[in-house]
Amino acid sequence: MSLWALAMTLAFVAAAMALSIWQRLGLEKDMVVAAVRATVQLLAIGYVLKFVFHVDHAALTAAMVLLMSVVAADNASRRGQGLAGRFWRVWVAVMATEIATQGFLLAARVIPPEPAYVIPISGMIIGNAMVASALFLNRLRGEAQARRDEMTVLLSLGATPRQASRAVVKAAVKASMIPTIDSTKTMGLVQLPGMMTGQIIAGADPIKAVRYQLLIVFALIASAAITTMVLGALTYGRLFNQHQQPVV
Template structure:
């Protein structure tokens, strides 16, 4: 696609802005900022990826994945406001998931050990893990607020932090995974996923594109489960004070 053709896509942005002005939604500024940011970020990433793909050096791959994990942890951490140390715990959970996922994908020769495969697939799974982490924290907040009585009843009976919050953790892990599982059930029927669409548009064989999409869907499910479970295990103590009371949030 030429840059002139790309510039025509701004018509979509203009339509959105006109609708916003017409309906007095007051979103014009946000749309403008979002447009500029997404264009600059994606173009920048494109050039960075071009450089990394050419150099084919593992250090660059590690740096890019580390940046992805850090940004994901920072972003998802906003959902855990008031929980001291939640961001590094999210980073740890996503990092463990990434190591396990890539270990399996590369170890079983499912994908080639080149940046062209490792970086996009890592980006997608880390992105999904970020969403799952945010959902898990949202659900946990609601659980702790609505089940304070149940948790305190267990504490009163001499339960440990883990025992007192176990049911809430289980429910939150389950809830955080539901969108991923629902997405798996309807993939291809309701929408053609981004990766597959991108490959087909770029000229790839649709069946080949579908194979990679299946890989991504399965990887998403596994990464959602792993991230949510690891995060629940490393973060449950944060909902309590040192002397085992429910922490005020």
């Protein structure tokens, strides 16, 4: 794609801004900021990845994965207002997911241990884990507030905080996994996923592209499950104070 062709796609942003002005939504500034940030960030990461791929050193690859996990944890933890220590809990859950899924892919030799494979796949796994974490924290707070009296009664009857919050955590886990499961159900019918589409546009055989996409799909299902369950185990205790009383 030429720079001129890329510049022409700014028409989409202009059209969205025109619709915002027409409907008086007040989103024009946010759209400009989003477009500029996306451009700068993608160009910057493009040059960084070019350097990392060229050097091909495990330390640089690990640093990239660590940076992605920190940014993901910081973004997702903002959904857990009121829960102390949420950043580190989200980061541990995200890294546990990354290590489990990416570690399996490398150990089973599904993908080679090269930056060109590890970093993009890690980005998809960590990104999905970030979304699942944000959904989990948001739903956890809502469920805890809605079931505060229920948890109080259970505690008064002798239940432990883990037992009292089991229904709350279970509901949050299920809600955070639904988007991943639903998108998987309609894949190939409603949408052609990004990785598959990119490979096809680049000239890859569609069947080979499908195989790589299925790899990602299966990894994302696991990542959503691992992230939310680990985060649930690490977070449920923050719903109570030192006297085992609900605080959310």
